[in-house]
Amino acid sequence: MVSIDYQGQTIEKQALRYQGKAKQVFQTNDPDILWVHYMDQATALNGKVKEMITGKGELNSAISHLLFDYLTQNGIENHYLTAVSKTDELVTTLDILPIEVVTRNYASGHFVSKFDVTPMQQLTPTVQEFYYKSDALDDPFINDSQILALGYANAVELAQLRQKSQDVNQLLRARFEKIGIHLVDFKLEFGRTRAGKVILADELSPDNMRLVDMRTGASLDKDVFRQHSGDVTIGYQDVLTRLQQED
CATH class of the missing domain: 3.30.470.20 (ATP-grasp fold, B domain)
Structure with a gap:
C-alpha cells in the first residue's frame, strides 16, 4: 500500500474514485483527504481526442502546486494540501x-x-x-x-x-x-x-x-x-x- 506521512498521520492511497481527462482521484484512509495523480494524457473536444504525452503530468502537477501555494499565500482558500511526488498530491475532499x-x-x-x-x-x-x-x-x-x-x-x-x-x-x-x-x-x-x-x-x-x-x-x-x-x-x-x- 502506498502511503505518506501528512501532519503526523499516515495517509494511504486506496481505491480509484474517479478518472478524468488528465487526472486520477483515489480514496484514502481519511475520508476528508483524496489522493490525486496527474496523468501523461492530453485531451481535446471534451475527451473525444486523447494522446499520451510523456512528462505532461509532472509539468501540470508542478505548475498547479506553485499556483495553489501562491493563491493560499494571498488568502484564496483551496483544496490543495501537499505534494506527494512529482505527479501526485493530497487534496481536501469536496x-x-x-x-x-x-x-x-x-x-x-x-x-x-x-x-x-x-x-x-x-x-x-x-x-x-x-x-x-x-x-x-x-x-x-x-x-x-x-x-x-x-x-x-x-x-x-x-x-x-x-x-x-x-x-x-x-x-x-x-x-x-x-x-x-x-x-x-x-x-x-x-x-x-x-x-x-x-x-x-x-x-x-x-x-x-x-x-x-x-x-x-x-x-x-x-x-x-x-x-x-x-x-x-x-x-x-x-x-x-x-x-x-x-x-
Missing part, C-alpha cells in the same frame, strides 16, 4: 459543484468565432461565463437563473463563485504579467467542504488556461495540442521555468 466558471481577459477560442471579434482583443470589463459540467452534453452554457432553478448552487454560492473567480483572476493575471505572459482566459471549478463552505478545486495549469507569450504571441497552453502546432510540453516547461524563477 462535493464538486457541477459548474465551470470561465474568466476571459482577452478574446480567444469560441468567444472569437461566436461574436466575430478580433483574437486577443482585450475585454473590459472582464467576461465571466458559467458552463454546466457535463462531458456527455459538451459542457453547455448555463446562466444564473438556470443554475438557481436546477439547484446547482444557491444565490449566496453563486455570488461567491463570481467574487472568488474575480479574486483569482486578479492574482493570477498579475503573477503571469510579471513573467511576460498574458493570462488570456481560464476555467475554474469549486466544491463544498463538509461544513458547506465553497472553496477552489481542480487544478491550475496550462490545461485549463490560455497563456500567450507577451513578446512572441506564442501559445504556451493546450491550444498547441488542440491545433496540432507543436510539442505541448515545450510551452508547459517554459511556463514552469518562468514561475520558478519568479519565486
Whole structure:
C-alpha cells in the first residue's frame, strides 16, 4: 500500500474514485483527504481526442502546486494540501459543484468565432461565463437563473463563485504579467467542504488556461495540442521555468 506521512498521520492511497481527462482521484484512509495523480494524457473536444504525452503530468502537477501555494499565500482558500511526488498530491475532499466558471481577459477560442471579434482583443470589463459540467452534453452554457432553478448552487454560492473567480483572476493575471505572459482566459471549478463552505478545486495549469507569450504571441497552453502546432510540453516547461524563477 502506498502511503505518506501528512501532519503526523499516515495517509494511504486506496481505491480509484474517479478518472478524468488528465487526472486520477483515489480514496484514502481519511475520508476528508483524496489522493490525486496527474496523468501523461492530453485531451481535446471534451475527451473525444486523447494522446499520451510523456512528462505532461509532472509539468501540470508542478505548475498547479506553485499556483495553489501562491493563491493560499494571498488568502484564496483551496483544496490543495501537499505534494506527494512529482505527479501526485493530497487534496481536501469536496462535493464538486457541477459548474465551470470561465474568466476571459482577452478574446480567444469560441468567444472569437461566436461574436466575430478580433483574437486577443482585450475585454473590459472582464467576461465571466458559467458552463454546466457535463462531458456527455459538451459542457453547455448555463446562466444564473438556470443554475438557481436546477439547484446547482444557491444565490449566496453563486455570488461567491463570481467574487472568488474575480479574486483569482486578479492574482493570477498579475503573477503571469510579471513573467511576460498574458493570462488570456481560464476555467475554474469549486466544491463544498463538509461544513458547506465553497472553496477552489481542480487544478491550475496550462490545461485549463490560455497563456500567450507577451513578446512572441506564442501559445504556451493546450491550444498547441488542440491545433496540432507543436510539442505541448515545450510551452508547459517554459511556463514552469518562468514561475520558478519568479519565486
